[in-house]
Amino acid sequence: MLNVSGLSAAYGASQVLFDVSLDIREGEVVTLLGRNGMGKTTTVRSIMGLVAPKGGGVQFEGQPVAGLSPERIARMGAGLVPEGRQVFATLTVRENLVATASNRLKRNDPWTLQKVYDLFPRLGERAGQMAGTLSGGEQQMLAVGRALMTNPRLLILDEATEGLAPVIRTEIWHVIERLKAQGQSILLIDKNLGVLKRLADRHYIIEKGRTVWSGTGADLERDAATVQGYVGL
Template sequence: MAESLLEVENVETCYGLSQVLFGLSLQVKAGEMVALMGRNGMGKTTTIRSIMGLTRARAGTIRFAGQDIRDLPSFRIAQLGIGLVPEGRQIFPNLTVRENLVAASANRSGSADPWTLEKIHALFPRLAERGDNMGATLSGGEQQMLAIGRALMTNPRLLILDEATEGLAPLIRDEIWNCLSLLKSKGQSVLVIDKNVEHLVRIADRHTIVERGRDVWSGTSEQLIAVPELQHRYLGI
């Protein structure tokens, strides 16, 4: 059985006096893709922010590769090998595409076959074509490719994507899903948030559904497909 890479147990997180997460738990094992699902405003992004130390959890346990990371600063969490593709992309607008990709490049996973600029260009040829363009001049889809490429250039042990395909044109969405399928085939551990259940059940190993800051269901794609009322109740389908 694969070892647990990320373990989130009974996490509670607040913004000031407003509590958002109420004892949420989830797990990502090495080499698997897990989808974090739920309607808007249910706590998915807050879960990611808690994992990354951007909004510190006030209670619970967050472990990465066996190490307690709940109280670590976000830069240390990233250095341990978690790559984040945040909601809204947040690329560096005043750097070129190439500069965005190489700015934080590292082999944090100690891979014998790490991601390089050339491999990112092969994954997303548009980034090679736009190499000298400033980040601010890219389309939304190109910025999402750049955000994914930038995270991969850190060679993370775990890749987290918050709203992987939100607001993208259909052709670009397909390209992102193809990228995620490729990463899964390479054994990359992934935690992904997205609303496209059809694609998620096809490529993710397991799913955790969040409702009002609590994990209300967790299971495999086969189990999720077998219980369609879960989707109607919690995902608004």
Template sequence: MKTILEVEHIATAYGHSQVLFGIDLQIRQGEVASLLGRNGAGKTTTLRSILGLTPAHKGHISFMGQRIEKMTTDKIARMGIALVPEGRQIFPNLTVKENLVAFAANRNQSKRPWSLKEIYQLFPRLAERAGNMGNQLSGGEQQMLAISRALMTNPHLLILDEATEGLSPLVREEIWACLRKLRDQGQTTLVIDKYVEKLIPLADQHSIMERGKIVWHGNSESLTQSPETWQKYVGV
């Protein structure tokens, strides 16, 4: 499998405060990867560096074989990275359907682009709410819409920041089921979430962060055999 994303020893700071210290990350085509760690460990800053929102001042980032660490965020997005941000950030004054079609694109020419019909099959609740405004949706419905909006860009890489944060157990299960379907379809995905037990059967590889560094990396089998490791760095 070819490498889709390669992060090499990046360091990132907010002003004079360094937050990331030599982060390395590699995701291959068709893989699901997780990024784990407590609040403040540096996970979201890592995503912001990949997307050019908070550029790294050291190291290299390559996407689809092209260096992107000096590119603008909009250009990186057009290359085929789609983010489902923490807090969802859907447009409250657009309907569900308008939120979806406004971002439709075909950024991965090797796959047939997502259609509204397929999105509604993935999340039937959105079909029922197609005419509702974004601000009329529950938190769970907003997260479904945020994921669907990202998929409508037909990305090479889908990134979810706090994939199930603040959702009810029932809705969380819907989101996990969706991610399993996407994995089975070959969608390359990077997931940030705290539910390690759900990520172990979903993801191919896992990286654990602490204080701006990767302190552990391995596959699901290794993580299963090291419960003390993720409980130490991720557990409440």
């Protein structure tokens, strides 16, 4: 589904990515791990066309996407829950959900407002409330719901539970588990190794803009000391 090979990227003269490689197969949950500032978000932004790669390749559904606009990549089926949520603060919950809703890939059982409200009942309760007045956890639910309303082939969550209260964090993890059970392909950035080892199929670690380790949950357990050194958790 997604293949990133030897990716390099920069912000102006400041190079951030040097050699990032990863792949995600249909129906997999894959994590991108590493300490802050190692290039995880830049990798996601490069995949989504928000940062132009300097080198290497990004293929989505077998098609090269490096250099395409974010809108084009989104229309191909990539849905992003960005770091910091970035909901439309002056729109209501409902307006946020319908603003970018689409089913361009003709999914047989597409996401609808009601399905999102069933997944996140709080959003249904606050459908008419301005998004900027929601709590951080509710905004994260809204960001996930908004991405799902695009009916993505691949859902990317950048810092899925960062800064959330424990009860909200648990709710987000339950939702991700449900999405995985439904066959949703997911690229996940988070720091909760305990949950990620159980939830994800495979893991990649980035260190200073390079992929330095990859493996399964069992590999994470086996290489715990090495992983701890890279991730620092």
